[in-house]
Amino acid sequence: RQIDFWKQELFLLPEEADAPPVKIDVPDDAGAHVHRDWLTVTTKSPWLGHPEGTLLAFRFEAFLAGDREAEVLFTPDERTALAGYSWTANHLILGTRADVSSRMELLTPGPEGWRRAPLPGVPPLSTASVTCTDPDAGDEYFHHVTGFLQPSTLYRGTAGGDSESLKQEPALFDTSGLAVRQYFATSADGTSVPYFVVGPEDGPGPAPTLLYGYGGFEISMVPGYSAVTGRAWLARGGTYVVAGIRGGHEYGPAWHKAALGANRVRAYEDFAAVARDLVARDITTHAQLGIEGGSNGGLLMGAMLTRDPELFGAVVAHVPLLDMLRFHKLLAGASWIAEYGDPDDPADRTHLERISPYHQVRTDGPAYPPLLLLTSTRDDRVHPGHARKMAARLREHGHPVFFHEHLGGGHAGATDHGQTAFNEALVHTFLWERLTPRR
Known part of the structure; x- marks a missing residue:
């Protein structure tokens, strides 16, 4: 039961x-x-x-x-x-x-x-x-x-x-000259946060880097083979990074609970710490650092955009959760109250507003990096209204935003391999053009 x-x-x-x-x-x-x-x-x-x-x-x-x-x-x-x-x-x-x-x-x-x-x-x-x-x-x-x-x-x-x-499975990209390393960043409260770096073995210096994260629902970010990442990013000379921030299950139940409810900001502080650590290690620069996430990871992307825009050169959010004051009224949102808190409870509403990217968009402070929002009309988990509203608000305030919505595909954002390939090409072209120096 x-x-x-x-x-x-x-x-x-x-x-x-x-x-x-x-x-x-x-x-x-x-x-x-x-x-x-x-x-x-x-x-x-x-x-x-x-x-x-x-x-x-x-x-x-x-x-x-x-x-x-x-x-x-x-x-x-x-x-x-x-x-x-x-x-x-x-x-x-x-x-x-x-x-x-x-x-x-x-x-x-x-x-x-x-x-x-x-x-x-x-x-x-x-x-x-x-x-x-x-x-x-x-x-x-x-x-x-x-x-x-x-x-x-x-x-x-x-x-x-x-x-x-x-x-x-067949090897679908050339791994010669590539290596996997693991590092640890120190978050705002002193917590050590693990992350993996996949890139050139000789480490030639700052390179276009894509940082991926999730940070919720006990989902661990673990090593895994991706032909798309290999061919669309690593083969072009990019570096790929996966962060194991709090909210996941990388270190068991306590790692998840550390970012529940009012403590959600811990996940965002962890992700920002990894971004800073990548720059400190000369793996990349802030202008060459792009970030990507989907669903709850899309919420993470929205939080990074509005909390620490100066850390990143580009942001990609797939089927994102962005309005944290109405998420429980849309589709499957009510089932996530145990993860985030209840917007109808005054005790939770304050912290939910603070982590709600839609409500934290501002016109002062550092400029926002360009954002690519992807959603689906048929998403039955995270309502496409999250992405639509965010795009409208960002444009209203003069921030750079690109928006793409498939008519089908549900929460996966694509109905078949053709649409998936289009999405991946769109994402990696967007990132590469914005993170590589202009000649």
Whole structure:
């Protein structure tokens, strides 16, 4: 039973048809799953003396009888978070992230406790996840590994045995001379914020740079292969950056909660800190730095435009959320109150107005960089009115804004590969023309 965006209840349906469901007594914000003899619980708040972000295993029948003795399968620390887990018939595959890079282990329950062994084949600065198991049938599993310069690769293995590479996506851009690095920026409150830089291995100095971010809804910005980024940006000599700001899940539940509600500004401070750090490291200049984000990331782009316009040379916002005083009255917006706050509650309205790009447009102060807004008439999640109103207000105040609206495509902003290609060409042409020095 889903209570709101972040809370739910789990019930056991008894075999007797007329017996009422039995609520499993775990916190409403926790994740819970039952497999054979085991109840596994992922905490999002401290519980039974364990910190948020812990993975616990209970004997299910004993738990129903009131026993709360747990096996601790994972405990987070400042740099490591739970990424997920999957059961096979007799084993649990545990995925974690250490500074946003994947690690995988094989855990096996037994009479003497749980045995652990690393799952091989996960290179540094990459993302790995289990794609399929059949926990009712056996211990076979499939897992997927990708990175900024590594095409997605599918592996098949048997828990406790060997694994093999089954298939790899084709390499769609030349990676020679490119490298992936990770750095950390210091945010306004002293928090260390991770980010990845993909670009020339020899680091020739300031270059046109595209910085991407999201910062919300527990979505982590992790390494991943993108042919479009490779061919449309990296192959032209650009540098690509992905920031793991607060609001995501890069470091577990606390990283998400740190930017909830009235603390949303932490995500914006983190993103601005990464922008400044890129310039301080001579990776780019403010005039050569473009930023891009969509949906909640579009809200981030709007916030950057109105809060720190001097940091950027161009901004791209896809299907953006921009009016934070009316978002809950449009389409799916009411479901996001648990993330942002309630505009009808005076206690929340003040901070929502402060982070609402539509209400923060001004005519004084530093000039705004050019903005490209993309939306869809058929977006059924973030209403296109957000982008339309923002474009109108910016033009009213004399700020440079470009606006493109597809008639279809929903929240993806495109209905087919042709429209997607058009959007990507539009975005990368807009950015490249504005971030490269004129000759």
